[in-house]
Amino acid sequence: MAPRKIIIDTDPGQDDAVAILLALASPEEIQVLGITAVAGNVPLRLTARNARMVCELAGRTDVPVYAGCDRPLGRELVTAEHVHGKTGLDGPDLPEPTMPLQETHAVDFIIDSLRREAPGTVTLCPLGPLTNIAMAFEKAPDIMARVAEIVLMGGAYFEVGNITPAAEFNIYVDPQAAHIVFKSGCKITVMPLDVTHKALVTTPRNDAFRALGTPVGIAVAEMTDFFERFDKEKYGSAGAPLHDPCVTAYLIRPDLFTGRFINVEIETHSELTMGMTVADWWRVSGRAPNATFMGDVDADGFFALLTERLARL
Numbered sequence: 001m002a003p004r005k006i007i008i009d010t011d012p013g014q015d016d017a018v019a020i021l022l023a024l025a026s027p028e029e030i031q032v033l034g035i036t037a038v039a040g041n042v043p044l045r046l047t048a049r050n051a052r053m054v055c056e057l058a059g060r061t062d063v064p065v066y067a068g069c070d071r072p073l074g075r076e077l078v079t080a081e082h083v084h085g086k087t088g089l090d091g092p093d094l095p096e097p098t099m100p101l102q103e104t105h106a107v108d109f110i111i112d113s114l115r116r117e118a119p120g121t122v123t124l125c126p127l128g129p130l131t132n133i134a135m136a137f138e139k140a141p142d143i144m145a146r147v148a149e150i151v152l153m154g155g156a157y158f159e160v161g162n163i164t165p166a167a168e169f170n171i172y173v174d175p176q177a178a179h180i181v182f183k184s185g186c187k188i189t190v191m192p193l194d195v196t197h198k199a200l201v202t203t204p205r206n207d208a209f210r211a212l213g214t215p216v217g218i219a220v221a222e223m224t225d226f227f228e229r230f231d232k233e234k235y236g237s238a239g240a241p242l243h244d245p246c247v248t249a250y251l252i253r254p255d256l257f258t259g260r261f262i263n264v265e266i267e268t269h270s271e272l273t274m275g276m277t278v279a280d281w282w283r284v285s286g287r288a289p290n291a292t293f294m295g296d297v298d299a300d301g302f303f304a305l306l307t308e309r310l311a312r313l
């Protein structure tokens with residue numbers, strides 16, 4: 001089967017970096033048309049820089065990287081340096097990127113790609129706030145019908161929130177954008193905290209990355225060394241949750257994940273619960289399903305896949 005064409009929309013972020021590396025290590029299943037950066041974990045200047053650093057780490061300077069929106073649609077930007085460090089990619093000592101940033105705006109790249117490629121052949125993989133995707137849908141509504149699928153990391157039901165008591169970071173940062181995406185009618189698959197909090201980098205799993213002995217394996221181990229301190233302290237968990245790699249792992253091994261096709265609405269009014277993903281897991285609302293909301297992952301299978309693929313870079 002031909003590899004799936006994808007656009008990775010991202011705010012790297014150590015876990016975004018691992019998600020990108022997994023995609024770039026899997027050319028039989030995934031063809032990365034481009035990487036679009038968005039403001040999120042850190043400001044856009046840094047996410048656009050970090051995305052290129054990750055491509056260079058993978059030896060893939062041929063992958064075009066575009067800068068997109070530098071702030072959410074209708075709110076001030078909220079960032080997460082407290083989790084990811086000052087640069088967003090704290091941990092390993094990686095060189096500044098030398099590959100150029102593309103001149104085209106990320107939103108235009110998303111629109112042009114969906115119009116150029118055959119309908120139903122491009123999958124969007126958002127790993128950060130949904131600002132770029134929503135802007136593209138607002139600017140060019142014709143592209144929504146051409147999207148094959150949106151596989152995104154965001155939201156939570158059982159785990160509720162990580163940036164506020166009610167909301168997950170990616171959705172909280174730009175709830176209006178999330179609302180536009182969840183109303184788009186596109187096929188949507190969601191990796192919420194309910195799944196990603198089960199994909200924990202325990203010490204033996206991180207040792208396995210380090211034991212690869214390659215620049216990629218060592219950098220990934222150092223990224224999770226840094227990133228885990230926050231969640232270990234906050235949740236008392238066994239290691240860092242690899243949120244975003246669940247998206248790219250799903251493209252390769254969907255059988256590792258289970259979930260439900262349900263209705264998901266985004267809270268955009270109440271300040272108290274802003275950005276909450278109101279997921280009708282128990283199917284009590286009578287509202288039409290609009291997303292496959294994942295609930296579980298085979299974590300051992302996920303880490304076996306990740307380690308095996310990172311070894312290829």
Ligand code: BDR
Pocket residue numbers: 013014015016041080083127128153162168169170243244
């Ligand atoms: C999400 O927020 C970011 O901090 C991570 O990169 C991930 O995309 C988890 O809530």
Ligand code: CA
Pocket residue numbers: 010011012013015016041127128244
């Ligand atoms: Ca992210």
